[in-house]
Amino acid sequence: MNAPLGSAVDTRAAIRASGLGKRYGQLTAVDGLDIEISPGEFFGLLGPNGSGKTTTLHMLATLIRPSAGSATVAGFDVVREPVSVRAAIGLVFQESALDRMLSVAENLRFAGLLHDLPLRVIAQRQRELLELFGLEDKRDQPVATLSGGMRRALDIARGVLHQPRILFLDEPTIGLDLPNRRRIWRFIEHLRARTGMTVLLTTHYLEEAHGCDRVAFIRKGRLVESGAPRAWVERLGRHMLEVEGPDLDGLAAALEAKLGAGLREGDVAYFRCRDEDVGAIARLQAEIGSRASAWRVRRPNLNDVFLWVTDGKDLG
Amino acid sequence: MRLRPRFRPVYAVLERELLRMFRQRTRLVAAMVRPLIWLLVIGGGFSALLGVEYQSFLVPGVLGMTMLFGAMLAALTTVYDKESGVMRMLVIAPMPHAWIVIAKVASAAAAAMLQALLLLALLAVLGYAGSGTRWGLLAAALAATSLACAAIGMLTAAFSRSLDNFAGIMNFVIFPVFFLSGSLYPVRDLPPALGWIATANPYTYGVDLLKHALLPHAASADFAVGLDFAVLALATAAAVAVASWRFSRESAYEPMIHVLAGRAK
Numbered sequence: 001m002n003a004p005l006g007s008a009v010d011t012r013a014a015i016r017a018s019g020l021g022k023r024y025g026q027l028t029a030v031d032g033l034d035i036e037i038s039p040g041e042f043f044g045l046l047g048p049n050g051s052g053k054t055t056t057l058h059m060l061a062t063l064i065r066p067s068a069g070s071a072t073v074a075g076f077d078v079v080r081e082p083v084s085v086r087a088a089i090g091l092v093f094q095e096s097a098l099d100r101m102l103s104v105a106e107n108l109r110f111a112g113l114l115h116d117l118p119l120r121v122i123a124q125r126q127r128e129l130l131e132l133f134g135l136e137d138k139r140d141q142p143v144a145t146l147s148g149g150m151r152r153a154l155d156i157a158r159g160v161l162h163q164p165r166i167l168f169l170d171e172p173t174i175g176l177d178l179p180n181r182r183r184i185w186r187f188i189e190h191l192r193a194r195t196g197m198t199v200l201l202t203t204h205y206l207e208e209a210h211g212c213d214r215v216a217f218i219r220k221g222r223l224v225e226s227g228a229p230r231a232w233v234e235r236l237g238r239h240m241l242e243v244e245g246p247d248l249d250g251l252a253a254a255l256e257a258k259l260g261a262g263l264r265e266g267d268v269a270y271f272r273c274r275d276e277d278v279g280a281i282a283r284l285q286a287e288i289g290s291r292a293s294a295w296r297v298r299r300p301n302l303n304d305v306f307l308w309v310t311d312g313k314d315l316g
Numbered sequence: 317m318r319l320r321p322r323f324r325p326v327y328a329v330l331e332r333e334l335l336r337m338f339r340q341r342t343r344l345v346a347a348m349v350r351p352l353i354w355l356l357v358i359g360g361g362f363s364a365l366l367g368v369e370y371q372s373f374l375v376p377g378v379l380g381m382t383m384l385f386g387a388m389l390a391a392l393t394t395v396y397d398k399e400s401g402v403m404r405m406l407v408i409a410p411m412p413h414a415w416i417v418i419a420k421v422a423s424a425a426a427a428a429m430l431q432a433l434l435l436l437a438l439l440a441v442l443g444y445a446g447s448g449t450r451w452g453l454l455a456a457a458l459a460a461t462s463l464a465c466a467a468i469g470m471l472t473a474a475f476s477r478s479l480d481n482f483a484g485i486m487n488f489v490i491f492p493v494f495f496l497s498g499s500l501y502p503v504r505d506l507p508p509a510l511g512w513i514a515t516a517n518p519y520t521y522g523v524d525l526l527k528h529a530l531l532p533h534a535a536s537a538d539f540a541v542g543l544d545f546a547v548l549a550l551a552t553a554a555a556v557a558v559a560s561w562r563f564s565r566e567s568a569y570e571p572m573i574h575v576l577a578g579r580a581k
Contacts, residue, residue, distance in 0.1 A: 087410035113328030
């Protein structure tokens, strides 16, 4: 790595973008993004569909040329040194990158050879990854016969076969059912624990970004907010109280007097409790719980934060 | 940027091409049957009708046809790769994108040569090839012709966005290239306008080389061997250069993103 003198910060960052932007004619897909991600960090880029997450990822992966700003990945410039950038990263695309006609093992072999890995190394990592991802017995099956969850797992195995320092995951669990989403997340956690690689994730499932060290919200190509999800969630409160009831208005008003303003979503009202001690909630339940048909206390999550913030409420 | 040639990626693309070729049996069978139908039905028919040795004149033409179809169809799988997503594996690999073009052209040419060798064996068994063949020249002719066909196929693929164009490509690229060459008639006997087109068609020179190699005594070739090789080499280099330029300009990938984005909405 050739870093100019005095740019120690630049080379320490796994990913650094400044003023990164992309226009397609009239359409501004990404608008002046500044991001800095440290090595080993698990960073989530969140936002609704069409907000510019994928375009950002593809610019960082050298597949799209930025029309404004600059970015370095693993210390290499994405425009001037695309091959070096691609050698350092793994990318799992939103849609499959596999050849359905080839078998599981043949797909990994193809990907490994494309990354210039010796056959011996490919064979060894193939074994390890298929075991880790629970695909050993599918080794010689054509990809076309795999379920969606298995195909996604194989796609991720494909993305990490060359042991990249930085892994880009573009909506890795999109279109999967809950058990498969959980499985995919276990794999990613295993990989992170084993390799310590930097992970840049895009998703619009907020609950999945909860494990991120840091998340950033992106809307219409602009970065809205960024921070550590745990800190955000902690700022929201220690517990969330969800209630339902025949007279929800009256119940909500009574709770609002004790807990502050809440959120209403259909037949459910949400309130935040800043006290770690559930005793206060238990006393509240003894007092007015009889008016509720359902009374649930749970930990808050990133979804609550997102709803809270988008409702215009202060995290306080 | 490290530009040292990488052979494993090229081998990867080649291995996949051959695996696919042998798995798609119908494609392989068609590549053998198509030229034999031409040779036996059309060649046999015209020989009987005209009383000339048309069938043996047609042997280089049908051998060339196998390479033309084999190489072009293999190169055109690049379009399928763009649509199916396999191109994602190729564009994210740590090599210059021009290298994808080179790997694809080399693989398509290898697949086409293999098909040509299979057909040649069939032709020899049937007694249409073998005697008087200049083998060294034939090997060089097979290599040069399949490379040129693969390069032209890759050039077509680089500018095609979807498989919907496939029928169009067959009708407006592959068939004209075949019919407007010296495959079916000697170029010197064609009417002037068709003769000029055939002279401008690089594939004509591939067929001409095959005539030199397979029918050295029949004097059915139109051009000199040196000219044939020069034209084929030039056509290959030009097509590879333009296709590489097209691929390196991110356009190989970016239209796909728009297609995907459009589909998502």
